[in-house]
C-alpha cells in the first residue's frame with residue numbers, strides 16, 4: 261500500500277511537469293486531488309485496513325496529499341508569473357513618448373469681455389440682473405418714455421415677433437437692454453413698496469435690431485446696461501462711476517469724455533467716450549484720428565421712467581448707462597469686422 265502511494269505521488273508529479281497553463285492545472289487538480297482520484301480512494305479505503313496497517317498508511321497518504329498540494333500551489337504561482345510577464349511583453353509601452361493632448365475649448369471673446377465686465381462692476385458694487393430678450397412694446401418703448409409714434413423710435417429698427425391683434429403693444433425682440441430697468445425697479449419695489457431699496461445693477465444681454473449687416477453692425481449684439489437709483493444720486497456720480505470703470509477696464513491712465521446727447525429715458529443724456537487706448541489719444545486709424553473712442557450712452561434716469569418703475573421721482577434720482585461690449589472687444593483686439601463674432605470660424609476663435 262505504501263508502495264502504491266509512492267507511485268501515485270510519482271505519477272502525479274510527473275504529470276505536473278507538462279502542465280502549461282491554468283486550465284491544464286485545474287484538470288490536473290481534479291485528476292490527482294479530486295474526489296475520485298487514486299489518492300482519495302486510498303483515504304476512503306482506510307477503514308477496510310487492519311489496525312496495524314492503518315496508521316502508517318494514513319500518515320503516508322497525508323504526506324502525499326500535502327506534497328501534491330504544495331506542488332500545485334508552486335506550479336500555480338509560476339504559471340501566473342509567466343502569464344503576467346507575457347502580457348507585459350505583449351503590451352510593452354514606451355513611457356518616454358509624449359502624452360496625448362486633451363483638446364480643450366476656450367471662452368468666446370464675447371464671453372471673456374462679459375466676464376471681465378461682471379468682475380469690474382461686481383467689485384464696484386453692482387449686482388447682475390437678467391431680463392428678457394423678448395419684450396412688449398410697452399417695456400421696450402412706452403415705459404421708457406418713447407410714446408407710440410415717437411420719432412426717437414427710429415433710432416432702433418425693431419423686429420416684431422407678434423403684432424396681430426395687439427394694437428399698440430406688439431411683442432418685439434428687445435432693441436436695447438433698457439427695458440430691464442423697468443423690470444428691475446418693479447422687482448425691487450415689489451419687495452418693499454413703502455421704502456424701495458437703492459438700486460445698483462448691471463443688465464447684460466443680447467439685443468436685436470433690424471439693421472443692414474455691415475462690418476460694424478450686426479442684427480444681434482451684446483449690451484450691458486447699468487442702473488443706479490437712490491436718494492441724492494447726481495450726474496457727478498455717473499461721471500465718476502464711468503470714469504472709474506474706464507480706468508479699471510482700459511488702464512489707470514485712461515481719460516474719459518462726455519458729450520451732450522439725447523435719449524427719451526434719460527435727462528440730461530450724454531455719449532460716453534474713452535481716450536483711445538491704442539494710440540493714447542494721439543490719433544490713429546482705430547479712433548479715426550480723433551484720439552477718442554465711443555463706448556456708449558448714458559444719462560440721469562428720466563423722472564417719468566423712475567415713476568414707471570415705482571420710484572417716487574421726488575425722493576429718488578438715478579443714472580443709467582448702456583455700453584457695447586463687442587465694440588470694446590473689437591477695439592481692444594483690433595477686430596475689423598463684427599461678423600466674425602457669430603461665424604464660429606475656428607481660425608478666428610483660436611486667437612483668443
Ligand code: PHE
Nearest residue numbers: 436438557558559580581582
Ligand atoms: N439704450 C440706449 C441704446 O441702446 C443706451 C442707453 C442706455 C442710453 C442707458 C442711456 C442710458 O441706444
